[in-house]
Amino acid sequence: MSSLQVTLPDGSVQSVAQGTRPMDVARSISPRLADDAVVARVNGDLWDLTRPLESDSRLQILTTKNPESLEVYRHSTAHLLAAAVLELFPETKLGIGPPIETGFYYDFQRATPFTPEDLQKIEERMWEIQARDLAYERKYTAKGEGLKLYADQPMKVQLITERAGDVFSEYKLGPHFIDFCRGPHVPSTKRIKAFKLLSIAGAYWKGDEKNAQLQRIYGTAFFNKKELEDYLNKLEEAKKRDHRKLGQELDLFSIQDLAGPGLIFFHPKGGIIRKLIEDWMRDQYLARGYSLVYTPHVMREDLWRTSGHLKNYAENMFSGIELDDAAYRLKPMNCPGHILIYADKLRSYRELPVRLGELGTVYRYERSGVMHGLMRVRGFTQDDAHIFCTPEQIEDEIVNCLEFAIDVLKTFGFEDYEAELSTWDGGASSKYEGAAELWTLAEDALKRATERLGLRVTVIPDEAAFYGPKIDMKLLDALGRKWQLSTVQFDWNLPAKFHLEYVAEDGKRHQPMMVHRALYGSVERFFGILIEHYAGAFPVWLAPVQTVVLPITDRQLEYAKNVQARLEQAGLRSHLDDRKEKVNLKIRDAQMQKVPYMLVVGDREAESGSVSVRHRKHGDLGAKPLDQFVEEVRGLVASKNVTE
Numbered sequence: 298m299s300s301l302q303v304t305l306p307d308g309s310v311q312s313v314a315q316g317t318r319p320m321d322v323a324r325s326i327s328p329r330l331a332d333d334a335v336v337a338r339v340n341g342d343l344w345d346l347t348r349p350l351e352s353d354s355r356l357q358i359l360t361t362k363n364p365e366s367l368e369v370y371r372h373s374t375a376h377l378l379a380a381a382v383l384e385l386f387p388e389t390k391l392g393i394g395p396p397i398e399t400g401f402y403y404d405f406q407r408a409t410p411f412t413p414e415d416l417q418k419i420e421e422r423m424w425e426i427q428a429r430d431l432a433y434e435r436k437y438t439a440k441g442e443g444l445k446l447y448a449d450q451p452m453k454v455q456l457i458t459e460r461a462g463d464v465f466s467e468y469k470l471g472p473h474f475i476d477f478c479r480g481p482h483v484p485s486t487k488r489i490k491a492f493k494l495l496s497i498a499g500a501y502w503k504g505d506e507k508n509a510q511l512q513r514i515y516g517t518a519f520f521n522k523k524e525l526e527d528y529l530n531k532l533e534e535a536k537k538r539d540h541r542k543l544g545q546e547l548d549l550f551s552i553q554d555l556a557g558p559g560l561i562f563f564h565p566k567g568g569i570i571r572k573l574i575e576d577w578m579r580d581q582y583l584a585r586g587y588s589l590v591y592t593p594h595v596m597r598e599d600l601w602r603t604s605g606h607l608k609n610y611a612e613n614m615f616s617g618i619e620l621d622d623a624a625y626r627l628k629p630m631n632c633p634g635h636i637l638i639y640a641d642k643l644r645s646y647r648e649l650p651v652r653l654g655e656l657g658t659v660y661r662y663e664r665s666g667v668m669h670g671l672m673r674v675r676g677f678t679q680d681d682a683h684i685f686c687t688p689e690q691i692e693d694e695i696v697n698c699l700e701f702a703i704d705v706l707k708t709f710g711f712e713d714y715e716a717e718l719s720t721w722d723g724g725a726s727s728k729y730e731g732a733a734e735l736w737t738l739a740e741d742a743l744k745r746a747t748e749r750l751g752l753r754v755t756v757i758p759d760e761a762a763f764y765g766p767k768i769d770m771k772l773l774d775a776l777g778r779k780w781q782l783s784t785v786q787f788d789w790n791l792p793a794k795f796h797l798e799y800v801a802e803d804g805k806r807h808q809p810m811m812v813h814r815a816l817y818g819s820v821e822r823f824f825g826i827l828i829e830h831y832a833g834a835f836p837v838w839l840a841p842v843q844t845v846v847l848p849i850t851d852r853q854l855e856y857a858k859n860v861q862a863r864l865e866q867a868g869l870r871s872h873l874d875d876r877k878e879k880v881n882l883k884i885r886d887a888q889m890q891k892v893p894y895m896l897v898v899g900d901r902e903a904e905s906g907s908v909s910v911r912h913r914k915h916g917d918l919g920a921k922p923l924d925q926f927v928e929e930v931r932g933l934v935a936s937k938n939v940t941e
């Protein structure tokens with residue numbers, strides 16, 4: 298009998314019999330490895346542990362520790378889902394069932410909608426099949442024969458017609474379910490130890506709304522129960538913190554059907570927070586040597602033609618508005634406006650750097666269905682600035698931008714962040730514009746700036762925009778979720794298009810370096826992130842209502858009004874709850890509204906000029922002289938304390 302050479306990652310070579318499977322090799326190395334194994338890699342391709350090796354092979358056994366394994370595991374769980382659905386609802390037609398970042402899904406076509414009870418039944422059946430320990434059997438079928446085999450599964454027939462070679466692979470699981478599938482899969486259902494079905498959503502075959510409407514069942518799967526529990530807890534917590542839900546409960550903002558999707562209405566309480574966010578930024582602009590500018594919301598199409606937006610960005614823009622003199626467009630970006638201000642006069646090197654900052658509202662055409670609360674909208678306000686400088690100035694400018702970005706994060710209570718540097722391909726292709734010296738200059742400046750600040754940075758090669766490299770700052774919120782926030786982006790495309798110049802020391806005209814930078818990114822989205830990070834319990838300096846005064850009975854109403862007046866005089870945002878309700882109910886309502894301080898006033902407080910302080914998080918803090926309370930809270934507000 299002939300044998301095969303198997304080369305393992307440590308370089309050792311084994312000679313094995315024909316028909317040997319990766320699982321056999323794993324077992325020969327150690328039973329433990331065989332137990333942990335999920336899938337194999339054979340000559341670079343993922344391969345079932347139970348699929349015989351076909352030739353001399355480089356073989357690696359992948360365990361639960363390898364990131365690729367989870368996808369295989371989740372895809373196998375999707376098959377388990379489909380097998381359970383077919384057992385329970387044999388008339389169902391199958392779409393596709395891939396793994397996704399958060400788990401897996403499978404698309405089904407069925408006249409009757411699946412109910413939440415069905416979902417539970419399906420999950421129970423999945424566990425039954427799991428316990429049967431069925432093998433994921435790989436089979437090979439000739440195309441013609443396969444088309445007959447799948448005759449009652451029209452979507453599979455379509456996929457086989459489009460994609461299958463003369464002979465294709467499929468995976469069988471139990472007597473009812475067989476799937477046209479490349480694999481690989483885990484060896485058998487017993488391997489799947491922790492999963493949960495999560496939701497049902499509508500979908501279209503191949504994502505095209507002209508096609509059949511399908512029901513998509515989402516689920517997730519992990520290698521063990523503990524990881525699954527952690528994930529489900531996090532999902533639960535994220536649901537509680539959903540900014541759309543809190544936005545309504547705390548009366549912060551709304552989206553109005555009559556006005557259109559993706560357009561945000563800030564209610565009075567949200568308006569206060571927005572004012573604080575924007576005031577801080579405008580003050581910082583001025584303190585850091587930026588000039589504050591304002592540019593129009595609509596501008597002529599000629600401008601957008603010059604900037605290249607009509608050519609490269611039109612699909613993201615609102616369509617034209619015809620006026621008597623020309624067609625106009627809502628601005629999707631602030632850059633051309635700032636460029637017109639820069640170019641309005643001839644600049645000398647002595648004036649540089651010119652830093653023009655704006656809180657500029659832009660409009661972008663997001664497709665229906667992709668909008669999401671404050672996170673993805675059609676109209677939003679960028680804290681947008683453009684810096685025009687000489688090549689000698691760029692490194693310091695980048696350092697300033699990054700320091701500014703870090704201050705934003707710290708001020709608003711984000712301790713954890715990281716940076717990503719997107720660079721070009723070193724000139725390997727022609728997709729990047731600008732001379733190699735420019736790229737080197739800019740990328741070196743970005744790198745040195747991060748080094749000077751000791752920033753944790755990941756370099757992502759070949760991910761730059763065609764017009765220049767950039768740094769993105771990502772924050773980690775209270776749930777450990779990563780959010781893209783600030784961007785510092787070089788651009789030599791727009792300065793060239795608008796023929797920007799400055800007169801250098803040599804008396805000649807040069808093109809300035811230009812940097813786009815936005816630190817909140819979008820004020821609306823930043824507000825959404827803040828809501829979720831704090832679960833609506835904003836630190837006292839940001840809280841729309843900082844204190845609520847709660848008289849126990851009408852007898853103390855006069856005193857309560859005096860307290861309220863004193864708080865307002867001290868610049869604290871306060872509400873007097875003078876409803877004729879029990880004080881416990883008023884406390885509960887204030888607690889629901891996540892007001893930091895509740896001030897209960899009864900006869901004793903009225904006589905002694907004090908307030909009984911209750912904190913939303915720390916509970917009862919006892920009685921305090923009113924003046925002392927005012928001073929303490931003013932101190933927290935002035936220092937922008939983020940923990941109280």
Ligand SMILES: [Zn+2]
Binds near residue numbers: 372394476477479
């Ligand atoms: Zn599959």
Ligand SMILES: [Zn+2]
Binds near residue numbers: 630681
């Ligand atoms: Zn810009």
